[in-house]
Amino acid sequence: MPKPTRIEINCETGEETIIELTDAEIAELAYQAELAAEKKAEDDAAKAAIEAKKQEVLAKLGLTADEVAALLA
Amino acid sequence: MPNTFTLIASSTVGAGGASSIDFTSIPSTYTDLVLVCSLRVSRASVVNNTVIKFNGSSTSYSERVLYGNGSSAGSYSDTQIYDVNNAANSTASTFANSQFYIPNYAGSTNKSVSNDSVSETNATAATAQLVAGLWSNTSAITSISLTDYSGTNFVQYSTAYLYGVKNA
Numbered sequence: 001m002p003k004p005t006r007i008e009i010n011c012e013t014g015e016e017t018i019i020e021l022t023d024a025e026i027a028e029l030a031y032q033a034e035l036a037a038e039k040k041a042e043d044d045a046a047k048a049a050i051e052a053k054k055q056e057v058l059a060k061l062g063l064t065a066d067e068v069a070a071l072l073a
Numbered sequence: 074m075p076n077t078f079t080l081i082a083s084s085t086v087g088a089g090g091a092s093s094i095d096f097t098s099i100p101s102t103y104t105d106l107v108l109v110c111s112l113r114v115s116r117a118s119v120v121n122n123t124v125i126k127f128n129g130s131s132t133s134y135s136e137r138v139l140y141g142n143g144s145s146a147g148s149y150s151d152t153q154i155y156d157v158n159n160a161a162n163s164t165a166s167t168f169a170n171s172q173f174y175i176p177n178y179a180g181s182t183n184k185s186v187s188n189d190s191v192s193e194t195n196a197t198a199a200t201a202q203l204v205a206g207l208w209s210n211t212s213a214i215t216s217i218s219l220t221d222y223s224g225t226n227f228v229q230y231s232t233a234y235l236y237g238v239k240n241a
Contacts, residue, residue, distance in 0.1 A: 002089070004226065006093040009095065010098050018087070
């Protein structure tokens, strides 16, 4: 499998070079992917918690989401 | 576009994709830089983010983001500076639009950055966002690197155009 590459453009010469990533750079990409996945999981959990709280409040009020939307329209 | 805009360099990603687009040896002869991007990445999502870094540094960045995505709007802060890009689940062959503006890039004060970007897709909500960013570093900017937030590749036909602005 070919190694991932990056594009480097030298603005003084205009020369564009395609460079294979080093092992360290590949490891850094994998680390970024892990961080992004962790952040997405945290964001999803936060959204789910907010939605659960909304449902809890609706249940206490004895209203549906549609009824609340109608009240606020 | 004002006639003070000068194209410094540009790049179009080839068939193999690219993990980053790096502009190096940026001349210090302009007052401001403008980076105009049309980007799409291979990550399996509708929208993702492209991170901009200067002089190879990974530290001292901050940003405040305002965003809207068709179903919600909001704001948040982060310790990186990034725009929105299209990802693999957006409509095929569509690309996000983004512009970074970097005033006084060659000066000896901290570097402010603004960004205006929007993703493109026909089936689900797109995202638009405005960014006020700061790189707390007084070095002149001599290189700019664009990478995907999630470490995936920019796909073929993604483009980045770097302009210099004089007398802004």
